[in-house]
Amino acid sequence: MAYRTVLFDLDHTLLDSDTSMKLAFDHTLKSAGIAPKSDHFPIYDRINQGMWAAVERGETSPNAVKVARWEQFALELGAVVDPLDLAATFVEGLSQFGELYDGARALLDDVRERATLGLVTNGLSEVQRARIERLELGHYFSSIAISGELGVAKPDNAFLDVVFAELSQPERSTTVIVGDSLTSDMAAGHNYGISTCWYNPEGKPPPDQPPTYEASDFDEIRSHLFADA
Structure with a gap:
């Protein structure tokens, strides 16, 4: 969809x-x-x-x-x-230190033309904020949620409660979380009742609780996000 x-x-x-x-x-x-x-x-x-x-x-x-x-x-x-x-x-x-993966910025450019974006990250505030500024990522996102600032981390529902409030309560049926971690990103999406897209470039074996989608590269992420567009 x-x-x-x-x-x-x-x-x-x-x-x-x-x-x-x-x-x-x-x-x-x-x-x-x-x-x-x-x-x-x-x-x-x-x-x-x-x-x-x-x-x-x-x-x-x-x-x-x-x-x-x-x-x-x-x-x-x-x-x-x-x-x-x-x-x-x-x-x-x-x-x-550290840069975006090749193709990550192009992915963000494409997706923001069609959807509202949020950044959801478990990490230290001073690290993630500095990275966001250095890599000029802030303008892509309508909500930036960092666990070190919120005092709660993915996959706790309270983390996404903050994000959904900042995004004016988007429809869960048309919201998806994209991430590499089964225990934080995919679990957060499952717990919150939204779709999940597991970024799995290393080809790890599928989990017992499968995500909505699995993608090995950014092109696959695009195809999953906008299959019916």
């Missing part, structure tokens, strides 16, 4: 967050005088993913994760460093 309201996730959907995070991580270790080793980033990534999963479950907040992940990282490495300094440097790096 042709959707009139489209909610886009940011990280790993529009933004190459893996590159952003790796560059920020390397920048942080270098600034702290820590000689990088091959196992350092996998250790950090495991800690970080675990903590963000806890955010999705409502067990902690993005602002708590900001420092806690570096406290745990330093503990596992046995490094004598200040986690607050590491966290601040990493946030700076995340804000400065």
Whole structure:
């Protein structure tokens, strides 16, 4: 069908967050005088993913994760460093590094001609706001919802309550959320009774609870959003 309201996730959907995070991580270790080793980033990534999963479950907040992940990282490495300094440097790096995926801006240009757009992201306010400004994304979206500002994260219904209020309560039947995460984006859409479009460029196996649509590239997203247009 042709959707009139489209909610886009940011990280790993529009933004190459893996590159952003790796560059920020390397920048942080270098600034702290820590000689990088091959196992350092996998250790950090495991800690970080675990903590963000806890955010999705409502067990902690993005602002708590900001420092806690570096406290745990330093503990596992046995490094004598200040986690607050590491966290601040990493946030700076995340804000400065990373670009949109090829074709992401063209997708936004196309979709905004036909629908109202919202940006829905679990993340730190200072990171996401800096990225939005640096990449000149703000003008695409009629609502920008960041979990670090709202105090609630996807997939909690309260997160989308804020978005729908800012968008003057669009019809749920003509609203779709597009994102890469099954546990935040797709779960949020399912819980809220709106359509879901799972961006799955890596060809991961389908979940037990299938999304409304699955797309391996941006052209497939276009075709799903405006099939009847």
